[in-house]
Amino acid sequence: MTTPDQPFLLDTLRAEIHGIGVLAAPADPDLPVPACPGWTVGRLIRHLGGVAHRVTDWVDTQTLPLDWEREPPDGQDALEWFRAAADGLFRSLASRPPSFPCQTWFPADRTFGFWRRRMAHEFTVHRVDLEQALGFPPVIDPALAADGVDEVLTLWLAEPNRPAPEPTITVPGRGEVFEVHCPGRVWTVTMPSGDGNPVIRPEAAAAADGRVSGEATDVDLWLWGRGSLDALTVSGDVSALRRTVESCTRYPAD
Template sequence: MTRALTQDDLLDVVEREGTRAAAAAEGADHDRPVPGCPGLTVGETARHLGSVYRMVVTWLRTGERPTSWSRQPRDGEPVEDYLRDGLRALLGELAAHPPDTPCASWHPYDRTYGFWRRRMAHESTVHRTDIEAALGRDLTPIAEEVALDGVDEVMHLWFTHRLAERGVVGTRHATVAVRSAHRAWLATMDPTGTVSADAAETAPADAVITGDPTEMYLWLWGRRAVYDRSVRQSGDFDAIAQFWALLRLATK
């Protein structure tokens, strides 16, 4: 059975994946488009990641959602250096506080430094894969425990809390089971809201999606097409289409 990630593991993932993203962007064609993400390029992805790191540091230090922070490299500053400098600041801030230390966040039930360790681990991982995919490289493998934790984050944080925060609901009642490795989740959507819960692998649902952890992780984040064969789908395909559309609104 895959072990659960610790808070130290998550901090290591932030450092490892942020460093890989910068290294991949260095010396590359920054105008190369990211597959499946219209408007996103290698350079814009690196800039975005460096900007997000700075935004989180500002949020943590001020206790309030920031309205302004450094969003662009200085004149003449390579974007990968901008990314690395933001990463160093973020790692320093996260490492300086135990993960259970209270802080501001956008999660209604997790306002701790641990929330940001996990969130930035997956922000870094997804965008590292974006840069590698844009450059036509084989993706550096994502550890199974990281991918499974990322699937869990999408299901519980984005599909449930992010959609509720934005007031987005389903158009009709449907359930979709998501199964990967030894874990399973059940997504429920209807005109009153969306919710996801851990489930038994045999839990009944209108539709079922299965796949290995990495492919499921990338599919949930929209880095694979809705009916991509990297994940197996069965049952009510309209339910899957609704689930997919809601995820795109949650994670954009």
């Protein structure tokens, strides 16, 4: 399976920004978002607007923002605020080539390309949230979904510098080994024995405590808590893998 290139990721971000606006415009802002307990459509839109402001500030100033615009100013429509923030994010990320140096939280990739990829997946996952809230079946390009699986495993599960929801950046484990597979891609996840960070290898596992495989979209959605394990082929127990990913990515309602 072909890995998405940088123009594709930037085009994806632009399309997702537009799609989120289209989906949210007629939606009740108080409609619950099933994948994010305690969140509503309105809360989701404010979250994405805040993300857009934070990353734009990070990219433009080359400094980790300690404070940024998290909510629309008094009197401003939340959806219009989101659109303006997201459009500003797109312009910033399109203003430099993907290899241009840029501050990030991932030591292995400090370029504009990191943020293009991260934001393409961020907005895709939350577009899925809106679709599920409105009762629409989500669709993700298979190549993007396979890259999404790689991103959640390498950037969130295994990266100690990730912006974790909890103060700790350790993930307790019992040394379990999991294999994750979708067409053309395979990963072995080795959990730590105790505190630490999992190790991800882009290869099949010789032996595993649990294996999960399926179409890339279904694997990506399951890892992000947006899809059912029923859509996948499973052997062994993979519940610890899903719980650990959730501990790295789930932010509480506020």
